[in-house]
Amino acid sequence: MSAVIDVAEVNKTFKLHYERNQSLKERLLHPRSGRTEIFQALRDISFTVGEGETVGIVGHNGSGKSTLLKCICGVLQPTSGSIRLRGNLAALLELGAGFQVELSGRDNVYLYGTMLGFSKKRIDQIFDEIVAFSEIENFIDTQVKFYSSGMYVRLAFAVAVNVNPDILVVDEVLAVGDERFQAKCIDRIRRFQGEGKSILLVTHSADQVRALCDRAVVLDGGRMIANGDVADSLRIFRDALMQETVAHQDVTDLADISVDSVTTPEGSFDVRTGAAMRFDVHLTSATAYSGNFVFEVYSRDGVLVNRSDRQGAPVNLRPGANVVTVDVDNVPLLDGVFDVNVGIVDERGSNVKAWSEKVATLQVTYGGREGGLVELHPVIRHN
């Protein structure tokens, strides 16, 4: 398989200028004050995309994904290293990066097509198809600056896929349109894949990577920390996500009961969807105490996945060390990272005696292709 995109040892730095003196008077007196810092957005990035391959790029906000795509598309020049492309490339970059906002949608279609090396005659031929795909016929002669972000993305996507490039580069934009249009874009991407074209796709959605990509690259602080199999890369991405939040753990003991740790018999918090899971919650109590044990599970987006009944489950703590065991028969969660909070409340459930946030972090792995938060096992019939 030959490479259509070859990124070799690419570095990209930005110069950031900080104004030290804020007042106008100071600025006039010391026009050259302030300091300049060099910020390295990409560090030594090397990878290739083969013909017919779809590669996902994932990473936290600010990890360098858009910068990398802009370098690949030629919108930005790498500070060092080289990027080689074989075939023509159409890109859907972040909002604002593609179109001339003062021009109409129609003019932008022609401008963009010309940039990709198409003749006016060729663009005339595909123009109607582009507009039909975008579903914004009524606005095609309106200046792009009056478009909503959804309209902008629709037109940009329609142009990018209909000019029939060899390589399609997509930055995150699939998240902007409504769900129906997203599905239409994903269909189109699949058709593209079927035609043996190459795709580079930046997305925050692990589901999208799993559904569409053959391989995934993970960026972290401008470095490439993984480049390989989708499942392996997503795991490395999740590990990086977890390390970030360990520092933010907030453990509070409100009474003379403390939550010391949460362990599992296997010593690991990795679990597969549908498997059984056991937690042992280690508590120390200064005195004998009869109260209730409560717990919560949150997704990384802050969605409460489960909270025990406010009354919780009764426990009779002994002075000293105690272990409360939580068994879940069949973990219904799909792929993701979930935080567990545990606590002890009084018998009526009205006073919190001990509370510990994020004492355990579950990493759930799902082998199937269903997306979302939980396994539903839907039975679907067509009558």
Ligand SMILES: Nc1ncnc2c1ncn2[C@@H]1O[C@H](COP(=O)(O)OP(=O)(O)OP(=O)(O)O)[C@@H](O)[C@H]1O
């Ligand atoms: N033109 C620029 N000048 C200075 N710094 C920049 C510039 N463009 C990007 N950066 C910085 O480079 C880093 C990487 O930005 P980039 O937009 O590539 O991240 P990203 O991975 O696409 O993030 P997101 O998920 O939020 O889209 C950020 O810290 C950003 O502030």
Ligand SMILES: [Mg+2]
């Ligand atoms: Mg970005």
